[in-house]
Amino acid sequence: AASSAHEGPAAFAAADPDDGLVTGSATTEVAPGLNLTQFDRFDPAGWIRGDTLAVDLGSKVLKPTYLSPGTVSARTPLSQQVARAGAVAGVNGDFFDISATGAPIGVGIDRGQLQTAPAAGHNLTASITDDGKARLASIFLEATVTLPGGAVKATNFNSPVLGTDAIGVYTPLWGASGRATSVAGAARVREVELRDGVVTATREQPAAGPIAAGTTLLLAREAGADALAVLKPGDPVDVAYAPRTDAGNIAVAVGGNEVLLRDGVVQPVDNVAMHPRTAVGFSADGRRMWLATVDGRQADSRGLTELELARHMKSLGADDAINLDGGGSSTLLARNEGEAAPSVRNSPSDGGERLVPNGIGFTTVPGSGKLTGFAPAPAVATADADRVLSGLTRHLVADGHDDTGAAVAVEPHWTTSDHRRATVTRGVITGHGPGSVDVVAKSGRASGKTTLSVLGAPVRLGTSTEQVALSAAGAKSTFKVYGYDADGYGTWLEPDDVKLDYDHSVVRIEPSGDGYAVTALTASGATAITASAAGFTTHLAASVGT
Template sequence: MGPGVAGRGHVVFAAVAVLTMGAVPPSPAASSPGPGPGTVVGTLRPVAPPPGNAGPLGRGTAVQGRLLAAADGVETARASRPVAPGVRLTSYDRLESGKRLRLDMLSVDLGAGAARADHLSSGRVSERRKVSDLASRHDPGPGRRTVAAVNADFFDIRETGAPQGPGIKEGQLVNSPAAGANQAVGIGPGTAGRLLRLFFEGSVTLPGGPRALDAYNAANVPPGGIGAYTAGWGTADRALTVDRATPVAEAAVRGGRVVSVTERPGSGAIADGTTVLVGREAGAAELAALRPGDPVTLEYRTRTDSGTLPRTAVGGRELLVVDGEAQVHEGRGNNTAAPRTAVGFSRDGSMMQLMTVDGRQAASAGATLTKLGLLMKEAGAYNALNLDGGGSSTLVALAPGSDRLRVENSPSDGRERAVPNGIALTAPDGSGRLKGFWVEPRMRADTAPAVGPLRGGRPERVFPGLSRRLTAAGHDETYGPANGAPHWRTVRPTVGRVDSHGVFTARSTGTTEVRAERGSVGGGTHLTVLHPLVGIQATTRRVVLANAMASGTFGIVGLDAHSASAPVEPQDVSLEYDRSLFSVTDDGQGSFTVKSLTGSGAGRITARTRGVSTTLDVSVGLRERPAAGFGDATSWTLVALREARLGYGHPRRTHVYRTRPVLLYP
């Protein structure tokens, strides 16, 4: 029991220190008009989640009841766009019983022949990189480009970094699976995909005769076995593959002859043309008996549980959908709500679904395996497999008219995790001739300023008198980049107008399409002009900069009298602050970046637009300041308060307070 914890009727008090962080006094109420407590905006409440499926279950319906509960929920938002011919990205939000989910899914038409799925890696089994890096470096083949990718196999995260399941690239074995990790997803040798099990079989012939070869560039050598490692393994320490077993031995073979034998597996790169044999226990004894010059030959192959060997394969783990039936994982391992990645196929294997579910975030709690199976079945999968999830879950894709892959989901680590492999999607190069424009707000919906626990705002909305910056990316027939300057126009000028730079200025409430055109080609997006602005809020009430090198961000969100919200463009906001203390600049994505100029101090930023304002505090540096020593402990009262919910998904607990209110200032 630590200090400050009460137990067995005794109360222990400890001195309290407050990190004041250069704090400023609480902000006074804004003098400009805004939504007050008595207005519609002031009484805005979060939407409560729908009730769970609590209907009575008859005898023999326990499994059905669990599936119904897992399937409970409503879709609250959806966006879809093309990535390449035969590849489409759909992103959507769901409101479940007691939680929210954010999903991204690539639908891939393998049967049409344009889109193709490849094994994705750096070319070194044990080398880990971010999915975006792997995809940007992937060789798609002549006349093709990489258009999207997801992470794939579970891997030896704490030691070698190598995948646990099998890997096949262009029909050639990349690595063998760990014991029991045979489940895989395969594509080809034609265009169709399927789920299957892959097995490794091999033999090594030593001077004393043949014996089993148990692993090939694998994360682990099984007990008593021998594994083969080539230049394709990478630089990971091969001593990690034997699980601290003794004895161990390593023999290097080149040109069919032993060139060296050591008592400990080595590390570092293996030369091209050299195969290193690593043995443990009985396998180590056989390798230790070798001498330089001894002949050694290897033979190995990969076989499937059914059908021909696929052109491409990566490992996975739990089956989510089998022959059209979502699988129930209740009571089994790995079934907690978590970030997920999954792959599925239609009944004939011609359509592939690649899905990520965000998790461990306010905007998305994550999915259980049972839930993931239901989502994959709903998405059209007749068979589906769980891939590595958690912080590994990553989906990247091109936007129309762009040649830069971008992360579409929200990795739970706050950034991409380095992984050993994935699934890459490629498509044919286009002509480069302009065939259309992809028009959208400069702000991405998933990162636009918003108030509340959910990620992303509503940049397709704007207030009268304010603006929205739009972009128009020219694309060819494959949605690849194409040059061409657009001419802008609005379909309903009474709702708003757009200038030659794509800046839309709203005039009156309504909806209009804004189009970018050049000759006979064009594209457009719809914008909704809300009711007049009555108040604004900052996305945070305080920006805290730890030191002079740190930076912080905030955005401005507006509200109308009906509580409808929309992000406000930085160009429409005037800022008042002490310019000798810090700088505030437009970050180019719809928000502001704050940087310290002095390395310490505190101040306040006032943001104004259209006659309304809001404030936020900025502090730089951390300073510890004692607030109370509890010397007068007898005058303090220990009170346990019940949980008070300030908003959906934001519980706050207060454990100790003083009966006399105290307001602290620096």
């Protein structure tokens, strides 16, 4: 579970690493100083698929940003947090209280302002300082509550759980989640409400609902509750809090649970449990950082142990690295240059984005808005999209962009490096003969290119499934149509190249990405689906009900 700092049994084995065989790797630019690399690898333990954002913090275009829903105890898909911040890329962040409040367990800092913090425990962070240095930093809470009779130490700030004898400080930034679970099992509890430095209410259990603007709450248990028990409405109370660290002035920080690398040395971490992973690495000089995810719990990616993750981060160039929340939380978003918005680039193991409390990402400074280049690519960026069969087509997007990578809408002039292999018209490339071909988008002095593989003419068709089984009216599923040349090489076919015949009273079939979406229109029934392209046909069945 995401609330746990460990997702498997603790064990360390210094086995010799086998990096395996990288079967595919592609790097694209997100913005100046920020690249996305996606790779597939096979080793004796199975397949691994990963994504890495490599960041040059010397870039004048990039700005680090703390990703969140806006309050500490709220959870939303990371894509919403990225959109809220206007970020061009980011990864999920801290472990969190998954079964109760939803709040991060460790430290969070946004634009230098403390969001959440424990005094001790879960103090490791991935941090970026005001002067643009990425650091593995330990950050602690320095908080004092000055009562009429003297000062006491507060132990937590907007934290999901208070330990024995603790005093927690809560602000409106906490959000809507209740605080009763924060003091679950406490022998004695005291909550004190402050406004403008004066006690306005005291109670023996935390109140429900969000904290009103301009209000600070002190929530305490056992000895902490005893210290606050003397307070009554009208008493003056001063609360002061700040992060404490030797890493300098922190601009952005998210918490993690394990140091994977320290000073270039792999640490003694778990080498048993394989899970989806998220990690952040830092160069020795703090000028570069890597935000990485590795998929897991899937047929095409087994996940990594913490030890394997440490070695992976070191192979990227990291000197220090920290493990962030993994499992179903692992999520990485990025745009390509010229794309209007970032999209999820990894494959979350839950089948979609998990609701998470925070993350770390990057925005860009405002761009010129003037066209400086293109980043042409297949319109649907899925497996084998960079292939096209002779006689058939592939749709492309030009993705014009300015000096920061922001989208600029311009219709380019398209050309190919060899018109005998392929031609392109208004962003649709048609294959003519086998071989590699460069496709160029150009307007004025701005240009960009991508490379596609033209396969031979199709000699047979196939589908991703033999039968689409739908449970009842309204149920949905998908399928793809593939074409294969005489050498056995293949790719999915654009819906524009395929003609479908089927019983329209049983199902509705609509183009969807690199295939088709099927919706049942009746409670019970069946139909054959015939797909035709390039003079060939293939068949599958669709059934509804039992």
